[in-house]
Amino acid sequence: xxxxxxxPRHLVRRRGQEARLRCSPMKGHSHVYWYRQxxxxxxxxxVYLQKENIIDESGMPKERFSAExxxxxxxxxxxxxxxxxxxxxxxxxxxxxxxxxxxxxGYTFGSGTRLTVV
Amino acid sequence: xxxxKQSPQSLIVQKGGISIINCAYENTAxxxxxxxxxFPGKGPALLIAIRPDVSEKKEGRFTISFNKSAKQFSLHxxxxxxxxxxxxxxxxxxxxxxxxxxxxxxxxxxxx
Numbered sequence: 001x002x003x004x005x006x007x008p009r010h011l012v013r014r015r016g017q018e019a020r021l022r023c024s025p026m027k028g029h030s031h032v033y034w035y036r037q038x039x040x041x042x043x044x045x046x047v048y049l050q051k052e053n054i055i056d057e058s059g060m061p062k063e064r065f066s067a068e069x070x071x072x073x074x075x076x077x078x079x080x081x082x083x084x085x086x087x088x089x090x091x092x093x094x095x096x097x098x099x100x101x102x103x104x105x106g107y108t109f110g111s112g113t114r115l116t117v118v
Numbered sequence: 119x120x121x122x123k124q125s126p127q128s129l130i131v132q133k134g135g136i137s138i139i140n141c142a143y144e145n146t147a148x149x150x151x152x153x154x155x156x157f158p159g160k161g162p163a164l165l166i167a168i169r170p171d172v173s174e175k176k177e178g179r180f181t182i183s184f185n186k187s188a189k190q191f192s193l194h195x196x197x198x199x200x201x202x203x204x205x206x207x208x209x210x211x212x213x214x215x216x217x218x219x220x221x222x223x224x225x226x227x228x229x230x
Contacts, residue, residue, distance in 0.1 A: 004161075035220075040223075042122075042207055042220035042221055042223050043207070043220045045218065056216075056217060091161050091162070093161075107216070109161035110161050112161050
């Protein structure tokens with residue numbers, strides 16, 4: 001059972017270009033979460049999605065950032081017109097269900113996409 | 119607003135020693151407190167977690183201590199090994215939601 005798959009592992013974009021980050025959740029997982037990690041900092045929540053629905057996007061910047069989780073295929077985090085401040089590691093996590101219960105043991109992170117904006 | 123504060127930022131301990139990392143939270147609605155271990159180039163991996171109805175939880179060499187009145191919790195790594203060298207993050211979440219609020223991380227180096 002493959003874990004959460006993120007690609008690409010590394011992505012270099014020039015300022016003003018678009019970045020697309022993909023996340024395939026674990027088999028059987030229908031909930032996806034995106035986090036951003038700046039150098040030497042903790043992870044910051046961005047968005048929580050279920051298939052075809054955005055559940056919580058309270059951590060998403062208001063402009064240039066969007067996310068989707070279509071009925072078929074991976075979840076996509078899209079950053080338009082990237083700027084140097086977007087350089088960070090972006091992590092995706094998935095879970096089999098809303099894990100507000102006794103444990104979050106179903107919440108698994110991928111290895112991340114490291115975005116560098118030059 | 120940083121809702122989970124973690125200290126120290128870095129820690130050096132000798133092999134066999136005890137590593138102690140502390141976290142404090144502000145939001146009393148938090149009721150789930152996990153610790154994650156992250157190696158360079160990898161995603162965070164769940165290490166151990168606790169709910170506020172218990173004051174301590176132990177799994178192998180890892181122990182969480184929880185003080186609800188002080189809104190603090192800590193991770194103790196007993197008999198630290200070089201393979202424990204990693205960055206450790208505390209986190210917190212509300213029962214009804216799934217987003218995790220992370221502390222700033224502690225880089226632990228265990229010297230042989």
